[in-house]
Amino acid sequence: MKTKLLVLILVLALSLSMGVSAQETINIAVPTDPDSLDPARAIAAATAEIAFNVYEGLVKSTSGGSVVGALATHWEIDETLTEYTFYLRDAYFHNGQKVTAEDVVYSLERARDPQTGVKAADFQAIKDVLAVQDAVKIILNEPYAPLVYELTELAAAIYPANSNKLASNPVGSGPYKFVEWKPNQYLKLTQFNQYWGDDTLYFEDVYFRIVPDFNSAVASIKTGNIDLIPRLDASYLHQVENDPRLNVISTPMNLVQILGVNNNRPALQDVRVRQALALAIDRDEIIMAAAWDQGQPLYTGMSPAMDYFYNAATETILPYNPQRAQELLAEAGYSDLRLVLELPAPYQTHIHTGEVIAEQLRQIGVTVELKIVEWGMWLDKIYNGRDYDLTIVGLTGKLDPHTILSRYTSDSGKNFTNFASEEYDQLIFLGKQVPEEERMAIYKQAQAIMTEQVAGIFIMDPDQLVITNNQIKGWRSYPVYVIDVAALYK
Amino acid sequence: MSFVVHKLLSFVLTLFVISIVTFMALNVLPGDPAVVILGTEGNPMALAQLRMELGLNINPIQRYVQWLSNLLRGDLGYSIRYNVPVTTLISGALPLTIQLAVFGVGLALLVSIPVGISQAISQGSFATNLGMVISQLGMAMPAFWLGIVLINIFAVKLGWFMPSGYASVASLVLPSIALAIPRAAIFTRVVATSIDETLRQDYLRTARSKGLPERVVLYKHALKNAAISILSVVGIHLTQLLAGTIVIEQVFGLPGFGQLILAAVTQRDFPLVQGLVVIAAAFILFVNLLIDLLLVVLDPRIRLE
Numbered sequence: 047m048k049t050k051l052l053v054l055i056l057v058l059a060l061s062l063s064m065g066v067s068a069q070e071t072i073n074i075a076v077p078t079d080p081d082s083l084d085p086a087r088a089i090a091a092a093t094a095e096i097a098f099n100v101y102e103g104l105v106k107s108t109s110g111g112s113v114v115g116a117l118a119t120h121w122e123i124d125e126t127l128t129e130y131t132f133y134l135r136d137a138y139f140h141n142g143q144k145v146t147a148e149d150v151v152y153s154l155e156r157a158r159d160p161q162t163g164v165k166a167a168d169f170q171a172i173k174d175v176l177a178v179q180d181a182v183k184i185i186l187n188e189p190y191a192p193l194v195y196e197l198t199e200l201a202a203a204i205y206p207a208n209s210n211k212l213a214s215n216p217v218g219s220g221p222y223k224f225v226e227w228k229p230n231q232y233l234k235l236t237q238f239n240q241y242w243g244d245d246t247l248y249f250e251d252v253y254f255r256i257v258p259d260f261n262s263a264v265a266s267i268k269t270g271n272i273d274l275i276p277r278l279d280a281s282y283l284h285q286v287e288n289d290p291r292l293n294v295i296s297t298p299m300n301l302v303q304i305l306g307v308n309n310n311r312p313a314l315q316d317v318r319v320r321q322a323l324a325l326a327i328d329r330d331e332i333i334m335a336a337a338w339d340q341g342q343p344l345y346t347g348m349s350p351a352m353d354y355f356y357n358a359a360t361e362t363i364l365p366y367n368p369q370r371a372q373e374l375l376a377e378a379g380y381s382d383l384r385l386v387l388e389l390p391a392p393y394q395t396h397i398h399t400g401e402v403i404a405e406q407l408r409q410i411g412v413t414v415e416l417k418i419v420e421w422g423m424w425l426d427k428i429y430n431g432r433d434y435d436l437t438i439v440g441l442t443g444k445l446d447p448h449t450i451l452s453r454y455t456s457d458s459g460k461n462f463t464n465f466a467s468e469e470y471d472q473l474i475f476l477g478k479q480v481p482e483e484e485r486m487a488i489y490k491q492a493q494a495i496m497t498e499q500v501a502g503i504f505i506m507d508p509d510q511l512v513i514t515n516n517q518i519k520g521w522r523s524y525p526v527y528v529i530d531v532a533a534l535y536k
Numbered sequence: 537m538s539f540v541v542h543k544l545l546s547f548v549l550t551l552f553v554i555s556i557v558t559f560m561a562l563n564v565l566p567g568d569p570a571v572v573i574l575g576t577e578g579n580p581m582a583l584a585q586l587r588m589e590l591g592l593n594i595n596p597i598q599r600y601v602q603w604l605s606n607l608l609r610g611d612l613g614y615s616i617r618y619n620v621p622v623t624t625l626i627s628g629a630l631p632l633t634i635q636l637a638v639f640g641v642g643l644a645l646l647v648s649i650p651v652g653i654s655q656a657i658s659q660g661s662f663a664t665n666l667g668m669v670i671s672q673l674g675m676a677m678p679a680f681w682l683g684i685v686l687i688n689i690f691a692v693k694l695g696w697f698m699p700s701g702y703a704s705v706a707s708l709v710l711p712s713i714a715l716a717i718p719r720a721a722i723f724t725r726v727v728a729t730s731i732d733e734t735l736r737q738d739y740l741r742t743a744r745s746k747g748l749p750e751r752v753v754l755y756k757h758a759l760k761n762a763a764i765s766i767l768s769v770v771g772i773h774l775t776q777l778l779a780g781t782i783v784i785e786q787v788f789g790l791p792g793f794g795q796l797i798l799a800a801v802t803q804r805d806f807p808l809v810q811g812l813v814v815i816a817a818a819f820i821l822f823v824n825l826l827i828d829l830l831l832v833v834l835d836p837r838i839r840l841e
Contacts, residue, residue, distance in 0.1 A: 078799075081573065082619055089573055160585055164573075167582050213619045229618045229625060230791035230799070231702065255701060255789075262700035262789045265687050269699050422567030422804050429576060430583065441576055459579025 069250040070536065072518070074529060075257040075272045079229050084212035085203035086156050086163045091442050094200045095276070095527040096254050099235060100140075101203035101218035104132045104150065104182070105194055107445055111300075111352065111525040113194050117145055117204055117219060118182075127189035127481065132182045137242040139206050140223040147177035152207035154184070165201040171478075189479045195446030198526075221247055221532040230256055235531075248520075248535035267292060267513055274521075275513040276529050280338040281394065286513050295512040298342055298351035300443025300525040302450070303396070305403060305503040306428075310464040311435050313385075318378040320500035323436075324364040325371035326410045327403065327503055336398035337508045344504035346493040347441075348450055351507060351525050355447040357490040360497040371410045384413045387436040390424040395508060396438040403438070429462050438505070443525050447489040448478050454501045465501035543828075547821050551814060555604070558813045562806050563596050569616045569804045590616060603810060612811035617803045622811035625796060630815070633793035636708055636784070637777035640715030641770060647720040649766075652727025656735065657754070667724070674721030683714040683787040700789035711788045715781060719773055726769050730762035737761075764835055771827035775820040 080093035085101055088094065098106075106116040115121070118132035137145045156162045158169035171190035176183040186193065196202065205217050216224045221243060222235035235252040255272065257263045260282045266272040268289065278286070286292050305327070313319050329343035342350055346360035375381060385407075389400040397418060404414040414436070419428065428434045444450050452458060455474050456466040473492040477485050497504075512521055522533045570586040571578065587593050594602075606613060612622035651671075655664050690710060691699035697710055734740065735758055743753050782794030793816065800808040 079618065081617065087619075089575070089577065164582070164586060164589075166585075167579070228628075228791070229620065230629070230795055256791075257700055257789050258795070259700075259786050259789060261684055262687070262787060265692050265699035266701070266789075268692050269695060271698055271700065420567075421802065422565070422572050424567075425571045425575065425578070426567035430571060430578060430580075439576060459581060460577070 070248060071251040071253065072249045072274065072531065072534060073253045073255055073272045074274045074276065074531075075263040075266065076254050076276065076529075077256070077258050077263075079256055080227075080233065082213050083216040083224070083227065085153070085200050085205065086165075087213060088200055089164055091527040095529045096233060097200050097203070097216075097218075098220070098528045099222040099252070099531045100216055100220045100224055101200060101205065102137075102220050103197050103199070103202045103204060105197050107198045107524055107526055107528065109522040109524050109530070111354070111445060113198055113445070117150070121194070127191075127479075128186040130184045130186075130193065131178070132184070134180050134182065135242060137219050138240040139219050140217050140238055141206060142240070143206055145204065145219055146207075147180060147182050149207045150182045150204050151175050151177045153204045154182075154202065157201050163201060165199070168196055168199070168201060191478045191480065191482060191485055192446040192448040195444070196449065198445060221245070222252055225251075232256060243532070245532050247532055249531060252531050254529075264513075267515060270515065273515050273518050274534075276510075278511040278513050279394070280340040280508065280511060283338055283340065283511060291516055293514045293516050293518070295514070295521055295523070296340060296509045297512070297523040298349060298507050298525075299510040300349045300351040301507050302344060302347055302349060302441045302443070303399065303505045303508065304347070304439060304441060304463075305399075305505055306434070306437040306439060306463050307500060307502055308432065308434055308436070308464060309466065309501075310432070313380055313383055314435070316378045316380075317499060318374045319380055319383070320503075321364055322371040322374040322378070322380075322410065323407065323412070324497075324500050324503045325367045325374070326406050326412070327505065328366045328406055329505055331406070332399050332402045333506050335402045336395055337506065340509040340511060341506040342509070344506055346497045346504055347454065347501065348447065348489075348493055349443060349507040349525075351443065352447065352450075355486055355489045357493040359490075360493050363494065363497045364500075368406075368410050375410060375412070381411060382413075383411070384415070385435040386415045386417055387438070388417045388419050388424070388428055388434050389438055390421050390428075391418050392421070393440070396440065399505060400438050432462055432464060440508075442527065445526055447485070448474065451477075451489060451492055451496070454496055463502045465496070465499070467495055467499050467501075470495045470499070470501075543825055547825070550821060551817055554817045555607075555810065555814050556600070558810055559596070559600050559603070562804070562809060565804070567804055568592055569806060572802070572804050573616075603807070607814070612814075613807040615800075615805055615808040617799060617805040617808065622808050625808065626793075626811060626815055629791060629793045629796045632702060632708075632790060633778065633781065633785075635705070636711060636715065636781055636790070636792060637774055639708055639712035640777055640781075641719060641774050643712055643716035644719035644723050644773075645770065647716070648723035648727055651720075652724045653731060653754070653759070655724065655728040656731035659732070671721040671724045674717050675725075677718060679714050679718055679781075680783040680787050682717055683711065683784055686710045686714055687787070702790050707788070707790070711781075711784050711790060714787075715777065715784055722773075723766065723769065726766055727762060730765040731758050734758045734761045760834065764831060767827060767830060767834070771823060775823050778816065778819045778823065 078092050080096055081090040082088045102116040104116060104118040105113050108114050117134060117137055119135045121130055121132045123130055134147060139145060154175045158166050158172055160166040171186050172184055173187045174185040205212060209217055221238055221241045223238045225234040225236050227233045233254045237247050237250050260279050263275050264282055264285050267275055287294055307314055307320050333339055333341045346357060348356055350356050387400050387404060389397045400416055404416055407414050428437050452474050453460040454465045455471045470492055473488050477488045517536045518534055520533045520535050522530045569590055570583050570592060574582055615622050615625055618625060651667060655667050658664050687699045691697045698707055740753055740757055743757055782798055785792045785794040797812050800812060
């Protein structure tokens with residue numbers, strides 16, 4: 047009798063305890079697999095937004111776009127602006143080891159060695175990384191203001207010294223640790239109990255499910271198989287916006303959609319012709335037609351999402367004015383201009399934008415031939431080969447203005463519009479040399495030049511559409527690719 | 537015996553030619569894995585570095601020979617995109633695609649054989665004409681559209697199935713139906729016309745005049761004869777599906793062969809594309825061989841030569 051009672055109590059206790067620790071799971075739909083879970087090997091933004099939960103650097107981005115300490119509590123910059131000291135916090139890796147200065151040195155050395163780090167070129171400013179007790183000193187060749195922003199990137203994440211096989215067994219110090227990855231199916235994470243942060247994590251398990259098709263993602267969130275879609279294409283908005291079970295959150299993406307104008311093409315070398323093309327663009331019409339009215343117009347190479355550095359005055363430099371455009375074309379002697387506009391497939395927003403632009407340019411007498419080019423071919427011929435007249439692409443946002451704007455300097459390997467302005471080059475050079483508080487004015491001036499001289503014609507920052515089932519709360523938007531699972535709760 | 541040797545030889549030779557053609561096509565295609573990996577963050581320095589790491593600076597002939605010698609040892613190399621062995625990826629995706637292909641074609645046959653027979657023997661009736669209209673509609677409907685409709689009805693509205701992803705065999709029900717409907721329509725027409733044709737043959741008139749019951753005439757003689765043309769058509773569809781049901785896998789979020797091919801080609805994942813093409817080709821050749829053998833069994837006039 048006694049044993050029976052005991053068993054009964056045990057069973058009761060067991061079932062109770064199981065009830066209390068009811069594991070909450072969240073399913074997030076992402077369109078593609080990560081490229082590599084090794085921070086030194088990863089490039090895709092799709093990887094960074096997942097890895098944000100697993101890995102941390104010395105510093106990290108906030109949702110407002112500023113930088114705060116992650117594995118470092120705080121940092122100091124000496125008066126020469128070339129020596130940074132980061133003070134480490136008490137934190138642990140997912141394998142239970144304490145995070146040490148040696149781990150930081152190891153990870154950063156691996157990131158900046160071209161043999162091991164695919165993004166080594168981003169860390170060229172660094173001369174040396176030294177462990178000093180519980181701190182790490184980063185010595186630069188010359189002042190480089192973007193450093194702390196670049197240290198927020200996945201490439202600068204910290205992992206245990208001498209770890210190998212990070213690609214299949216990632217070990218970080220973030221709020222969630224890696225469980226398993228089934229390519230083309232899902233990536234699973236689970237709570238890390240020794241995380242230093244004091245946020246209590248609501249979700250025990252996290253599944254990033256690979257759903258390449260938006261139709262399936264929408265169907266799955268309606269049936270509850272998916273709880274969150276971090277980036278829905280605007281053309282699917284009508285399927286979700288009136289569903290009472292779902293929430294739509296719309297935020298700027300910090301992406302720059304650019305009509306690339308090849309500054310080396312004979313006709314386009316004339317700044318008046320480039321200005322004429324810029325004046326012919328009606329951005330509101332494009333946003334309506336190509337992005338279902340979900341986007342912010344852009345007049346310069348930076349999104350208003352970067353509110354501290356963004357130069358709002360650029361909006362009045364070359365606003366929509368087709369008459370002025372025709373006058374400029376006549377002045378330049380190009381009354382019968384013919385250009386080819388090459389659009390990257392399968393990016394529907396860019397293709398639709400191109401169709402509207404072709405029509406808008408026809409209004410000022412420019413004949414535009416549209417060509418659709420497969421992405422790999424586009425990268426080869428247009429982006430890297432710079433063999434085109436006009437093209438459209440989206441450039442993903444970065445935290446630091448230098449990283450965004452240095453692309454258009456005349457000697458940059460990423461300057462696919464072949465923009466060349468000495469004044470601009472000098473400003474960008476200056477911007478990384480001066481203390482933080484002097485940078486804003488410099489970048490605002492650089493933006494004015496790139497708009498006035500038409501480094502490219504900037505169209506819009508399409509909104510990021512986040513769809514959640516209406517029980518999920520706490521979504522935080524970032525100006526970079528981040529899905530901050532730790533912030534989510536029910 | 538010489539038949540088997542001959543078939544085996546042509547099997548290997550075809551595979552070899554296919555692998556060379558794929559390799560050449562991939563090398564001629566603009567854009568390489570390094571370009572796609574770096575995307576709009578690429579610059580000449582980073583490109584050169586990455587190309588060296590991926591071994592793309594080695595000359596293509598040398599690369600092909602290396603790949604071939606590894607293949608002979610059963611090693612298909614590492615996927616550039618996923619950083620795991622190609623064989624792991626393929627063996628993960630293949631079972632799903634085989635099941636999907638077999639279910640799709642099987643389901644189509646299950647419907648089309650009885651319907652086709654009844655159409656052949658009761659021509660001109662209202663039911664037959666209605667059947668013709670339905671099968672015409674079935675042929676006209678693209679499988680991906682059917683897929684979306686099925687998802688909306690049976691997964692979203694009724695909640696009977698998961699709308700996307702693979703959890704169990706149940707996840708294959710809707711995609712199999714989506715694949716089966718257009719094929720059932722085609723097979724029904726094939727069954728109906730070939731039975732109808734056979735029924736007009738002299739030997740069947742003889743069979744009937746001998747006093748054989750209509751049932752025996754139909755199932756023993758006519759169906760056996762019609763089976764030859766049905767089998768050929770089924771073979772074509774089965775091999776088509778084995779090579780990847782790209783669109784259906786995309787619509788239903790199934791991690792099969794087709795998804796893998798799509799990802800591999802867009803990412804210019806050379807080793808993965810090579811591996812997928814060779815395995816898919818081997819499968820197609822194998823199914824064709826099976827069909828050839830079955831045809832021999834069914835029709836003694838076809839010789840093993």
